[in-house]
Amino acid sequence: MTETFPASRLWRDIPDLLFPRQCEGCGVDLAGNGTLFCWDCLAALPYLKPPFCARCGDFVAGDVPGDFVCASCARRAPAFDLARSAFRFDGALAEAVRRLKYRAGVWIAPGLGAFLAETWRAVPEALRGRVDFVTPVPLAPERSRERGYNQAGLLAGALARRLRLPCRGVLRRTRGTKTQTKLSAQERRQNVRGAFAVRAPYRAGNRLWSRWFPPVEGKRILLVDDVITTGATVDECARALKAAGAEAVYALSVARGNG
Ligand SMILES: [Zn+2]
Ligand SMILES: [Zn+2]
Incomplete structure (x- = not known):
C-alpha cells in the first residue's frame, strides 16, 4: 500500500x-x-556478483566460465546497451528499498546512490563509454502525486552527484501502467509498451527548458531505476530514448529481482 x-x-x-x-x-x-x-x-548485503549476463546483468546460479549472454538476451536483444544492478532484491537491502519507495524514506536515497556509483565504476571501461547525463525512469503522474516524490529520481540525483554528471528528466510517462508485481515477463512487456516518451527537447527560445530537458540525440545516457525485475521497464525506456536518437543507453538499478 x-x-x-x-x-x-x-x-x-x-x-x-x-x-x-x-x-x-x-x-x-x-x-x-x-x-x-x-x-x-x-x-x-546481497551483493550481485558474477556470473551474470554481460548484456542485461541478470544473475545465474552456479558457475559459468567467461563472458556469456543469457537466453532471454540471445532470443531478443534489449534496447539498452547494458544493464547492471548492485544487489539482489533481498534481506535488509530489499527492506531499505521498500522504505524508500513506500514509506517516504527519502533519507535512504543518498546512501543507495553511493552503491549505484560503485556498481557503475565496476563496469569495465571496454563495455561502457562516456556518459552525458543521468536520467530516472519516470513515475506515473498519479503515483507521483500521492507519493510526493519519484524514488528513481532521488536515486538518479544521488548517483549523478557522485559521478559529477548532470541529472536530466528527459523521459515522461504517456499513460499509467498496472503495478508489475503480479505480472509475467510477457505481460510486463505488454504493460509498459509505448508507456514512455522523450520530452520535446526544445521550446522555441526557452533556454531553461532545453537546459533541463536537453535533446537526447547523439547522447549517451545512464538510466536509473530502484529495482529491475524482468527489465521490461528499462528496456521500454531505452527504446524511447534510442528512437529519439540516443547513442547509448545504460541501465542501472539498486536491486534485481522481484521488487
Ligand atoms: Zn541477459
Ligand atoms: Zn545493522
Whole structure:
C-alpha cells in the first residue's frame, strides 16, 4: 500500500534526513556516521556478483566460465546497451528499498546512490563509454502525486552527484501502467509498451527548458531505476530514448529481482 507523504512528517524527519542515525538493517545506532548500514549488515548485503549476463546483468546460479549472454538476451536483444544492478532484491537491502519507495524514506536515497556509483565504476571501461547525463525512469503522474516524490529520481540525483554528471528528466510517462508485481515477463512487456516518451527537447527560445530537458540525440545516457525485475521497464525506456536518437543507453538499478 502506498502511503501519502505529509509535509509535517518531512519537518519531523529533517534531522534523520541529514544524519541517518540507525542501521537500516538491524536498527543499531550508527552515531551519525553517514552510512545506511552497520558493519555487520553491510557485510551481509546481497551483493550481485558474477556470473551474470554481460548484456542485461541478470544473475545465474552456479558457475559459468567467461563472458556469456543469457537466453532471454540471445532470443531478443534489449534496447539498452547494458544493464547492471548492485544487489539482489533481498534481506535488509530489499527492506531499505521498500522504505524508500513506500514509506517516504527519502533519507535512504543518498546512501543507495553511493552503491549505484560503485556498481557503475565496476563496469569495465571496454563495455561502457562516456556518459552525458543521468536520467530516472519516470513515475506515473498519479503515483507521483500521492507519493510526493519519484524514488528513481532521488536515486538518479544521488548517483549523478557522485559521478559529477548532470541529472536530466528527459523521459515522461504517456499513460499509467498496472503495478508489475503480479505480472509475467510477457505481460510486463505488454504493460509498459509505448508507456514512455522523450520530452520535446526544445521550446522555441526557452533556454531553461532545453537546459533541463536537453535533446537526447547523439547522447549517451545512464538510466536509473530502484529495482529491475524482468527489465521490461528499462528496456521500454531505452527504446524511447534510442528512437529519439540516443547513442547509448545504460541501465542501472539498486536491486534485481522481484521488487
Ligand atoms: Zn545493522
Ligand atoms: Zn541477459
